[in-house]
Amino acid sequence: KAGVTQTPRYLIKTRGQQVTLSCSPISGHRSVSWYQQTPGQGLQFLFEYFSETQRNKGNFPGRFSGRQFSNSRSEMNVSTLELGDSALYLCASSFGPDTQYFGPGTRLTVL
Amino acid sequence: AQKVTQAQTEISVVEKEDVTLDCVYETRDTTYYLFWYKQPPSGELVFLIRRNSFDEQNEISGRYSWNFQKSTSSFNFTITASQVVDSAVYFCALSERGSGTYKYIFGTGTRLKVLA
Numbered sequence: 001k002a003g004v005t006q007t008p009r010y011l012i013k014t015r016g017q018q019v020t021l022s023c024s025p026i027s028g029h030r031s032v033s034w035y036q037q038t039p040g041q042g043l044q045f046l047f048e049y050f051s052e053t054q055r056n057k058g059n060f061p062g063r064f065s066g067r068q069f070s071n072s073r074s075e076m077n078v079s080t081l082e083l084g085d086s087a088l089y090l091c092a093s094s095f096g097p098d099t100q101y102f103g104p105g106t107r108l109t110v111l
Numbered sequence: 112a113q114k115v116t117q118a119q120t121e122i123s124v125v126e127k128e129d130v131t132l133d134c135v136y137e138t139r140d141t142t143y144y145l146f147w148y149k150q151p152p153s154g155e156l157v158f159l160i161r162r163n164s165f166d167e168q169n170e171i172s173g174r175y176s177w178n179f180q181k182s183t184s185s186f187n188f189t190i191t192a193s194q195v196v197d198s199a200v201y202f203c204a205l206s207e208r209g210s211g212t213y214k215y216i217f218g219t220g221t222r223l224k225v226l227a
Binding site for chain 2: 098
């Protein structure tokens, strides 16, 4: 089976812009979770989607949003980018409540 | 509330030394899962092992071994005869069933440097 894929792998944006990141889960996995990883804050949970519904949400401002499509692919969007949004964004998929499998991440740089 | 503590921020060892990465967790649930992930410099988190709360058997996989002790709420990870390729950040994680759905929480990670 193919692993979790994320596109793009690298992004450079400027403050105030918006960005959309994409994640394709492992075939058969219906749960997709997003994390933000920064050197200072570690791995922070953003949200989880299951069957096109947001099931869990972390403590992030409303500028961070996501969605999941009927084929389980997911996108996350960050609007009005701030310098502090520079991070590695990781997507993970799982079949059930257990093991999450991670993609390679999207490295976002906000200038 | 669930919590995962990895007290060791960074560990440096010389190649071929054994090293143990500590993980202590807190949970109110009786059913939960524990995990270890490896994050090499490339950034992708690589799944290493999963343990459920009812399975306290230790596990060995090659040079890797894991010691799960519910009595001390610990799930420690030992690398025997470390190699330079083991250099990475290692994360311990806990998944418990909250209000109807499972939630993952990660520790802050331990950076392991294996020196040649």
